[in-house]
Amino acid sequence: MSGQPYRREGATGKTLRFRFDGRDYEGLEGDTLASALLANGVRAVASSIKLGRPRGVYAAGCEEPNALVQIEEPFPEPMLTATTVELYDGLVATGLPGQGRLADRPDPARYDAVHAHCDVLVVGAGPAGIAAAGVAARAGARVILADERPAPGGSLLGTTETLDGRPGHEWAAAEVAALEALPEVRVLRRTSVIGHYDDNYVIAVERRTNHLGAAAPAHVARERVWRIRAKRVVLATGGHERFVAFAGNDLPGVMLAGAARTYVNHYRVLPGRRAVVFTTNDSAYAAALDLADAGVEIAAIADVRQAPGETWAARCAERGIELLTGHVVTAALGEGEVSSVRVAPRGDGQAREIPADLLLVSGGWTPVVHLFSQAGGTLRYDEGLGAFVPGEIRQAVEAAGFARGVTTLRGCLEDGAQAGRRALAAAGFAVPSETSVPAAEEEPAAAPAEHLWLVEAPGDDDYGAHFVDLQRDVTVADVLRAVGAGLSSVEHVKRYTTAGTAHDQGKTSGLLTSAVVAHALGVDVGELGTTTFRAPYTPVSFAALAGRDRGHLHDPIRVTAMHEWHVAHGARFENVGQWKRPWYYPRPGEDMEAAVLRECRAAREDVAAMDASTLGKIDVVGPDAAVFLDRLYTNMMSTLKVGSIRYGVMCRADGMVFDDGTVIRLADDRFLVTTTTGNAAAVLDWMEEWLQTEWPDLRVSCTSVTEQWATVALVGPRSREVLARLAPGLAVDNDSFPFMTWREAEVAGIPARICRISFSGELAYEINVSSWYGLALWEAVMASGEVTPYGTETMHVLRAEKGYPIVGQDTDGTVTPQDLGMEWIVSKKKADFIGKRSFARADTSRPDRKQLVGLLPEDPGVLLPEGAHLVETSSLPEPPVPTLGFVTSSYRSAALGRTFALALVSRGRERIGERLYAPVGAELVPVTVTSHVLYDPEGARRDG
Amino acid sequence: MLLIPCPWCGPRDEAEFHYGGQAHIAYPDNPAALSDEEWARYLFFRDNPKGPFAERWSHTAGCRRWFNVVRDTATNEIHAVYRVGEPRPVTA
Amino acid sequence: MADSAAERRSPAAAYAARFEAASAGGGLRLAEIPFLTQVDLRVDPKSPAAERIGTAIGVPLPVEPGTVASGGDLEVLWLGPDEWLVLGPDGAAPDLVARIAEAAGGEHVSVVDVSAQRTTLAVAGERARDVLAHGCALDLHPRVFGPGRCAQTMLARANVILVAGEDDVRVLVRSSFAGYLAEWLLDASVEYVAGG
Numbered sequence A: 001m002s003g004q005p006y007r008r009e010g011a012t013g014k015t016l017r018f019r020f021d022g023r024d025y026e027g028l029e030g031d032t033l034a035s036a037l038l039a040n041g042v043r044a045v046a047s048s049i050k051l052g053r054p055r056g057v058y059a060a061g062c063e064e065p066n067a068l069v070q071i072e073e074p075f076p077e078p079m080l081t082a083t084t085v086e087l088y089d090g091l092v093a094t095g096l097p098g099q100g101r102l103a104d105r106p107d108p109a110r111y112d113a114v115h116a117h118c119d120v121l122v123v124g125a126g127p128a129g130i131a132a133a134g135v136a137a138r139a140g141a142r143v144i145l146a147d148e149r150p151a152p153g154g155s156l157l158g159t160t161e162t163l164d165g166r167p168g169h170e171w172a173a174a175e176v177a178a179l180e181a182l183p184e185v186r187v188l189r190r191t192s193v194i195g196h197y198d199d200n201y202v203i204a205v206e207r208r209t210n211h212l213g214a215a216a217p218a219h220v221a222r223e224r225v226w227r228i229r230a231k232r233v234v235l236a237t238g239g240h241e242r243f244v245a246f247a248g249n250d251l252p253g254v255m256l257a258g259a260a261r262t263y264v265n266h267y268r269v270l271p272g273r274r275a276v277v278f279t280t281n282d283s284a285y286a287a288a289l290d291l292a293d294a295g296v297e298i299a300a301i302a303d304v305r306q307a308p309g310e311t312w313a314a315r316c317a318e319r320g321i322e323l324l325t326g327h328v329v330t331a332a333l334g335e336g337e338v339s340s341v342r343v344a345p346r347g348d349g350q351a352r353e354i355p356a357d358l359l360l361v362s363g364g365w366t367p368v369v370h371l372f373s374q375a376g377g378t379l380r381y382d383e384g385l386g387a388f389v390p391g392e393i394r395q396a397v398e399a400a401g402f403a404r405g406v407t408t409l410r411g412c413l414e415d416g417a418q419a420g421r422r423a424l425a426a427a428g429f430a431v432p433s434e435t436s437v438p439a440a441e442e443e444p445a446a447a448p449a450e451h452l453w454l455v456e457a458p459g460d461d462d463y464g465a466h467f468v469d470l471q472r473d474v475t476v477a478d479v480l481r482a483v484g485a486g487l488s489s490v491e492h493v494k495r496y497t498t499a500g501t502a503h504d505q506g507k508t509s510g511l512l513t514s515a516v517v518a519h520a521l522g523v524d525v526g527e528l529g530t531t532t533f534r535a536p537y538t539p540v541s542f543a544a545l546a547g548r549d550r551g552h553l554h555d556p557i558r559v560t561a562m563h564e565w566h567v568a569h570g571a572r573f574e575n576v577g578q579w580k581r582p583w584y585y586p587r588p589g590e591d592m593e594a595a596v597l598r599e600c601r602a603a604r605e606d607v608a609a610m611d612a613s614t615l616g617k618i619d620v621v622g623p624d625a626a627v628f629l630d631r632l633y634t635n636m637m638s639t640l641k642v643g644s645i646r647y648g649v650m651c652r653a654d655g656m657v658f659d660d661g662t663v664i665r666l667a668d669d670r671f672l673v674t675t676t677t678g679n680a681a682a683v684l685d686w687m688e689e690w691l692q693t694e695w696p697d698l699r700v701s702c703t704s705v706t707e708q709w710a711t712v713a714l715v716g717p718r719s720r721e722v723l724a725r726l727a728p729g730l731a732v733d734n735d736s737f738p739f740m741t742w743r744e745a746e747v748a749g750i751p752a753r754i755c756r757i758s759f760s761g762e763l764a765y766e767i768n769v770s771s772w773y774g775l776a777l778w779e780a781v782m783a784s785g786e787v788t789p790y791g792t793e794t795m796h797v798l799r800a801e802k803g804y805p806i807v808g809q810d811t812d813g814t815v816t817p818q819d820l821g822m823e824w825i826v827s828k829k830k831a832d833f834i835g836k837r838s839f840a841r842a843d844t845s846r847p848d849r850k851q852l853v854g855l856l857p858e859d860p861g862v863l864l865p866e867g868a869h870l871v872e873t874s875s876l877p878e879p880p881v882p883t884l885g886f887v888t889s890s891y892r893s894a895a896l897g898r899t900f901a902l903a904l905v906s907r908g909r910e911r912i913g914e915r916l917y918a919p920v921g922a923e924l925v926p927v928t929v930t931s932h933v934l935y936d937p938e939g940a941r942r943d944g
Numbered sequence B: 001m002l003l004i005p006c007p008w009c010g011p012r013d014e015a016e017f018h019y020g021g022q023a024h025i026a027y028p029d030n031p032a033a034l035s036d037e038e039w040a041r042y043l044f045f046r047d048n049p050k051g052p053f054a055e056r057w058s059h060t061a062g063c064r065r066w067f068n069v070v071r072d073t074a075t076n077e078i079h080a081v082y083r084v085g086e087p088r089p090v091t092a
Numbered sequence C: 001m002a003d004s005a006a007e008r009r010s011p012a013a014a015y016a017a018r019f020e021a022a023s024a025g026g027g028l029r030l031a032e033i034p035f036l037t038q039v040d041l042r043v044d045p046k047s048p049a050a051e052r053i054g055t056a057i058g059v060p061l062p063v064e065p066g067t068v069a070s071g072g073d074l075e076v077l078w079l080g081p082d083e084w085l086v087l088g089p090d091g092a093a094p095d096l097v098a099r100i101a102e103a104a105g106g107e108h109v110s111v112v113d114v115s116a117q118r119t120t121l122a123v124a125g126e127r128a129r130d131v132l133a134h135g136c137a138l139d140l141h142p143r144v145f146g147p148g149r150c151a152q153t154m155l156a157r158a159n160v161i162l163v164a165g166e167d168d169v170r171v172l173v174r175s176s177f178a179g180y181l182a183e184w185l186l187d188a189s190v191e192y193v194a195g196g
């Protein structure tokens, strides 16, 4: 135990124990992993991804490019920045070589998402953000204030600035607490706004229990995605400091000046003992002085300018800090970490090596414009700042404070308050006549910065350790190579070098990369522009994005009224869209093949029942209902008599089959239409589309009744006998209740509509009851024990034996009714129906169209895989192999005593009797083409 | 996630809507009278401008009404929302 | 149908005990209200039939989108410019359908009993809106979505009709989705129920 040798004296707080790279350390409550490692003198935290160079803590926030860590305990989490991991007792972490590894166990934590609405969303709880939120909140607006850190204050957290005479961070905490007490204000801490989309749809991720470690309560979602819709957004996102490209600028011990200031002031940690400061602007002086006051020896300040701010120069002189104006750092030197810094005058002059364990760098500050840009805003280059700042934006968004280039604390507070006033006005609130901001100290007059990006090396070959993107190990040499290869767009250079594509998305390096490209091309960085900013601003865990949409909540599971019975009776289920449908009901010792053969035999030879409730059902009502259905279906529906049922096919306007089902005429002006299970919603939408957009004159209304009705299909030669027993009041003989008619009767004491239709070719009935009685009906059908329940697999086999296609299995949106051998269903009498004109197109009458046929493998035990292709020759020619078509359905048939398949085959009907081959693995399986109707082609069985 | 103003229900998330492609493509009065090319134009040809575009949307998760929107395909700005059957309004 | 000898079962019946357990704290109350009458009505709001129907059922059809009109034991929800859902107590459907059909008087009116098409889940208590906000993109603030308002929208991945109350929202969900939505509500409620 080292006792935190770099901890400042007087730092207080609870001691936390943690383990990093296998060693035990102590930190203090309020630390990040980065500050705790610095307190313990750990300089090399990670190693770089390509070059394996040691890397240390570079920044103090989410912009950190170097200090990538993996949490090992309490739960593995890869690729975090040590600067954003709050320390907790028992944390175990390791430094990463540029990339992490996923957890090897399921994440036990909960994750969720929530929608929120507000008048004003303020992103960033620094001075500008708090001022904006305060104005809006006190006027009664619904305000959300989001900040990525655990405590509000933003830049105030790292400085010694005062507001209203007290430390700035104390003002921030008190002000935010006061706002939070207002009823319409929500403060989101530890919340990163990661995406800003159209119409002020803003996505944020709140880290709610990550910082509690093993003490996190299991019932609280660890992370929460906020989906915020804001009337207006104020982006008070502050800035990121950037570094300068010089040799060895990646060595542990090189750190952004502002970050060092934060470590000293906020975390009470000394990032080193003896520092050299390298700066292009005034901001590093405040850092240098704060470090000096905390006991860090400032060996020298190398300022690229000849004329730094006078006040700053005077303050350095007071403390005896050597100020080297017109100087640059040409190299950071040391084995594994900084031990000295080479400083030289710009241009000619003698270089000097200064011993130091810390090199503070400030290449200036870049406004965080990511969200503004994501929201559609333009950016413009600000010469004074040497950075891109927000320009125009169409959305109700504005940037405030440093995010739009305001550099003083007082200016940021006032700018925030003004943004708050504008937001109020835009959201329709009365704007208060005056708003006050806290009093800030006078700041020294600023001297202009000089935008130096690159410290030039003696020759073009000497740029191999001038890093522009630390996380991707991209150097000036790489950029020069890209430009030398002819790339002149920063977007292209980004893709060629990978600069800016890492986990940190180039927060500290993006502008530097652009500037080095501009330098190499001899153009202005303002002209060259930046790469596109895209969400997410900071990395997001997939678990957070998934939220509670995983496991059994990943997608809705739709079930019928009879579902509990199916579960209780051992059904295996098949997913059909979102529905869980019984697939087959294995008996003890049965596999799927055996169960399905048994169920098929029961349906063909005895009596069996299936839950058919999932079929779509639509009530079509109105005086023009018959006209409407005539236009939708290829066949005639208006001639259907009340009490009767007709099968129908719908096509799209291009003539391709869209859906099929039955049409039941309930009354002159009332039909019940059934659809396939998967198309229920699509068919209803289709009907509404035509009624609303093309035929508003038709007096027709369509209402979904899919779940109003539960349906039991009762199938087999003995189905009549079973129905007669269940419905003693119903005349079931063939004359009283013929095929394709419906009757109303009580079945098992339940009012029911019984339809005599068949999807198997057998005598069959579909019994429909209110879905409240679905389970009761099913139990009544099953009560005697003589009816075999069957599932979708048996249903598929039975219908395939009869050559009945399944839309979406035997069709794919390129198949006409004629291709399916259903010319009979396409009316010649009707003047028009949807799809009719397309049947006269040359394409739909091509003789080589694929047609539905049956296939019998020559070996009756061979089951063809669905999707298998079909070729003409018994050996495969050189690719490309001409394919004639493919298998759409394939089963073992109990009735046929063999396997069979349906297939779409070019000129298929001409080929009946021909031998074709299906390449299956290395083999070519010979098959014989047959009619698609393989069982009972005469239709002798349907009347029982 | 666009916020689309349904003329009936008011602004709702894009996820509640289905897109219906270009607006003002009427089903031909007498398809049988059209040449193959004219019919193919009805079936398959649509504009794809960068800029304002009149398109159809249906509020499928809400009132299930179809309506028309003039949306800038480059910026997603919605210039106008109007009911089926109404002419495309003049927008800037 | 209520007089049938067979036993009815509501779509979320299996969740009764878990709903009750989740409601124990009082901040949130979950329950299925089964077997309510729901009748879908399509009629031109400007037609004489619409007015006659309003008179016949004692509730004028609301014409402002997203509003509810009520009278007696009936509520009428605006679902679309020519579509309403009439809610009533268990068993009221046959009489309601007959009254509406009679009031239609030969004009084009579609009236369909959809009582079993959806079931009603009541989400009540001071945390009701917080729970729903986890899956509903609408602004549920009581000033925006308070008593007298309804909406068709998505809750999690299910289509629903929401009917706002003071401190409760009724969720009308398609019967096949009821189990999914019950599971979702229970999961979304964990933070508001467990741990105090």
Ligand SMILES: [Zn+2]
Residues within 6 Å of the ligand: B006, B007, B008, B009, B010, B059, B062, B063, B064, B065
């Ligand atoms: Zn709508």
